[in-house]
Amino acid sequence: MLKTTSTKASLKETLSTVIWALAIAFVLRTFLFQPFHIPSGSMLPGLMKGDYIITSKYSVGYGRFAAAPLPFPVKKGRLLERGPNRGDVIVFRPDGSNKNYIKRLIGLPGDQIQMQNGQLFINGTPADQxxxxxxxxxxxxxAVSGQRLTETLPTGETHDIFNSQDNNQLDNTGVFTVPAGRYFLMGDNRDHSLDSRVAVRSGGAGTVPKENIIGRAEIVLLSVNDDFDLKKPWTWANMRGNRFFKGID
Known part of the structure; x- marks a missing residue:
């Protein structure tokens, strides 16, 4: 009899611990930090395919996808809205998409953005390269070869970009005027990024509503090569040893 009572108490304690652990994990993921995996090279040279990054949510406030896949009770704007700032690397969802994107915030509401011969212009002022x-x-x-350049935005923010093609179709655009409540984001790998330069209907990100922002990328937690598989211990050596806890500029 005592054994049965002890067993029931033990199961109840274990279940309580699991519930509390899940609740804490949910709160941390929803309100503080969320991990993401980089599936492509659109943010080279700073972020590589295979990077696992950590984003902060409190730094930008909480939009409609803060708790995805669960709904979050925000339809317009962001709860406790902050920023984001020009030059931040942002995780977001384009209109009508269920996939997460990561790009750099280039244009704020009201800005005019244009590419001319591979050079970025913000409100008519060129970004130095x-x-x-x-x-x-x-x-x-x-294997794609190209130039690594440091780009300095007219407002002073700096980051590295990768240019592998001259006269790429994305190197010359019309002028984009960023609508109110939206942002213009671009990949650092300028010739291989379907970003705000490309409309949603054509497979790009288009301009992004502020409520679709999920978080700001903060660090690379770890990075792996394509042949890494967590279920195969003999591939664990295929982590990139120089990318642990690497800050994101």
């Missing part, structure tokens, strides 16, 4: 050197990356299974 300084050549760092030549680099090669694997993009969709193909």
């Amino acid at each position: 300084a050549l760092i050197g030549e680099e090669s990356f694997d993009i969709r299974g193909v």
Whole structure:
């Protein structure tokens, strides 16, 4: 009899612990931090395919996808809204999509954005570009060589970009005027990024409503090569040793 009571108490305690653990994990994921996996090279050279990143949610406030896949009670704007700021790397969902994207915030509401011969213009002012050197990356299974440049936005923010093609179709655009309540985001790999330069109906991100922002990318937790598989311990050595806890600029 005592044994049965003890067993029931033990099961009740275990169940209580699991429920509390799940509740704490849900609160942390919804209101503080959320991990994401980078599936492509659209943010090269700073972020690589295979990176696992941590985003902060409190830094930008809480929009409609804060608790995805569960609904969050925000239809317009963001609860406890902050920023984001020009130059931040942002995780978001484009209109009508159930996939998460990661790009750099370039245009704020009311800004005019244009690309001319591969150079970014914000409100008519060019973003300076300084050549760092030549680099090669694997993009969709193909080795692609190009230039790594440091781009300085007219408002002073700096980050590195990758240019692998001259006269790419995305190198020259018309002027985009960012609507109120929306943001203009671009990939750092300028020739291989379906971002706000491309309309949603054409497979791009279009301009992004502020309520669709999920979080700001803060650090690379770890990074793995394509042949890494958590279920296969012999592939664990295929982590990139130089990318643990790497800050995101």
